Amino acid sequence: MKLSVRSWLVVASFAVSVVLGVVLARGGAAPAASRRAQRPLIGLSLDTLKEERWQHDRDAFVARAKEDGADILVQAANSDDTRQMQDVQALISRRVGALIIAPHNGAAMARAVALAHDAGIPVISYDRLITGAPVDLYVAFDAVLVGEQQARGLMALLKDKPGTIRLVRIQGAKTDHNSFLVKEGQDKVLAPFVKSGRVKVLLEDWADDWKPENAKKIMNAALTRFGHGLDAVLAANDGTAGGAIQALSEEGLAGKVAVAGQDAELVACQRIAAGTQTLTIYKPVAQEADAAVDAALRMMGGRAVVVRDSIGTGKDAVPAIMLQPIAVTSANLLTTVVKDGYHSYDDVYRGLPAAERPPRP
Numbered sequence: 087m088k089l090s091v092r093s094w095l096v097v098a099s100f101a102v103s104v105v106l107g108v109v110l111a112r113g114g115a116a117p118a119a120s121r122r123a124q125r126p127l128i129g130l131s132l133d134t135l136k137e138e139r140w141q142h143d144r145d146a147f148v149a150r151a152k153e154d155g156a157d158i159l160v161q162a163a164n165s166d167d168t169r170q171m172q173d174v175q176a177l178i179s180r181r182v183g184a185l186i187i188a189p190h191n192g193a194a195m196a197r198a199v200a201l202a203h204d205a206g207i208p209v210i211s212y213d214r215l216i217t218g219a220p221v222d223l224y225v226a227f228d229a230v231l232v233g234e235q236q237a238r239g240l241m242a243l244l245k246d247k248p249g250t251i252r253l254v255r256i257q258g259a260k261t262d263h264n265s266f267l268v269k270e271g272q273d274k275v276l277a278p279f280v281k282s283g284r285v286k287v288l289l290e291d292w293a294d295d296w297k298p299e300n301a302k303k304i305m306n307a308a309l310t311r312f313g314h315g316l317d318a319v320l321a322a323n324d325g326t327a328g329g330a331i332q333a334l335s336e337e338g339l340a341g342k343v344a345v346a347g348q349d350a351e352l353v354a355c356q357r358i359a360a361g362t363q364t365l366t367i368y369k370p371v372a373q374e375a376d377a378a379v380d381a382a383l384r385m386m387g388g389r390a391v392v393v394r395d396s397i398g399t400g401k402d403a404v405p406a407i408m409l410q411p412i413a414v415t416s417a418n419l420l421t422t423v424v425k426d427g428y429h430s431y432d433d434v435y436r437g438l439p440a441a442e443r444p445p446r447p
Contacts (some may be wrong), residue, residue, distance in 0.1 A: 094382055103291040115241040120202035123381040128209075128382050129177030131170060131198075133190035133214070135162040137296075137325060139349040139371070142428075143188070143213070143442040165295055167194040174198040178205050188212040208285045208385045209405035212378050215263040215271070222385065224397050224406040225378045227369040229264045234273020235413040235423050236346045239365045240318055241279065241413070250283060251317045254308045255290040256301045256330060258322035265292070269323055288312050291327045301329030324354035324366055350414055357436055358416050368422050369410040377407050379429055387399060412447070420447050 114119055130147055132140055144160055153159040159177055163170035177185060178201060183276045187209060194218035202209045207224040215224055244251050255272070258265035279285040289308040290430040295301040301321060308316065314337065321327035327347030334340045338363040347354055348367035357363035367396045381391045395406040414422050423429045423447060 099441055126154075126180050126383055127180070128156055128159055128379065129185045130156045130160045130183070130212075131173045131177060131187045131189075132160065132162045132194065133170065133188050134165050135427050136164065137349075138351045138353075139324075140188070142371045143375055145207075146154050146372040147186075147379060149203040150372075150376050150379040155378060156373050156379070156383060158379075163190055165190050167191050170195065171198060175201065178202060178207060182207060183386035184208050184210065184308070186210045186378050186382060187216060188261075189214050189216050192217045193261075193441065194261040198437045203414075205422040206381075210378050210382060213264070213265075213374065215397060215399060217263055219399060220402050221399065221404050223381050223393070224276035224404055224408070225374060225376060225381065225409060226264075227411045228408045229267035230274075232266040232348055232367050232369075232411050233273075235271075235411060236268070236320060236348060236365065237272040237275035239413045239415065240320060240344055240346045241275065241285075243364055244318060247317060250317060251279070251285045252312070253285055253287050254305065254316055254319045254330070255287055255318065256304050256321045256326045258326065259291045259294055259296050260292050262296070265322060272320060285351070287317060293322065296323060296325055296331070298325045298329030301326035302333045303329075305330040305333035308417065309333060309398060312340060316343060318364075318418075319346070321345060321347045323347050324349045324363075327354060327363055327366075328357075331357065332421055349409075350428065352433055355414070355419060355429055356425055356437055357415070358419060359435050360437055361416070363417065366414050368428070369409070370412075370413045370428065379409070379411070420444060 113122040128151060134140055135144060147158055159180060160176065161173035163173055167190055185207050187195055187198060192215050195216045197220035198218055199221055200207045204443045211224045213226045257269050276285055291304045293304060318329045321330050324347035327345050331340055331345055344364040346365040347363065349366035351364045354363055354366045358366060368444055393405040393407050395408045396403045397406045412422055419434060424431050424434055431446055
């Protein structure tokens, strides 16, 4: 029997599009009830563990679940939709009490949500939105704000450059809804600069599967077409930024062209310290994982999850917990990623001679 996995308690209005103080709770008797005397079991389906960023997420999930006396089963699909569906089915068969999915393809995972709901299991869409399905909760850093911070930070760093800023834009995978949200945020900031002629977008393209080698191909195409006549690269994440920087390095342009990414990967922070990357967006993923685990355990225990945001999935609006990212440049590397212990001082500045490193905090 399909169970109701979401109930809403709203003080005045039931309009989901303007959710304020929504209370989300898992309704009805759940299969997890028979396991309440045991340790709670959460299923986590990740798109990939090939990227450093997702390894941080996995570790944060495991640590938080252990701290809360829960177990977590982690599966990684290596960016394969068929495998991710199989992973989800395997987690459902293990009778997890809640399912957290970071999808490779947000649309393809709509079926996974239906299967989980048929089994009475609530689904949390993590970091990337599952579209076309009534997920029970979306937990993520605000992707639109990420794009805004990227573009705003890049424009601030180039404010003294005379004339037109010649820009190349490398977007993420089209299968990832976040790519469109990041682009939306970038567009909000860039639109008036483009309209006034202050910015000219020379080339814009999408990097399939977020792969650095695909970003490098886009960057090579821009260099072939426009030569060295460009000023900045707005890349969807640090992996695609790395691909662009590799192409720039081969032309002797690394450090001469401003490059923005996101995720605060170690190699990106090292590039920022060395001057070949200009900006990244830091998302303290422990906060994100903590919020997802806490929500999962509340749902499994029949307790309310209080949220204040919502997001459209293309079919409906769902409650959301949206966290705030942080723009990082060489000016605040020490007070963000290093201070938080996300990366160590020695790792970030490993490639610099001691005399060129900032004072150790």
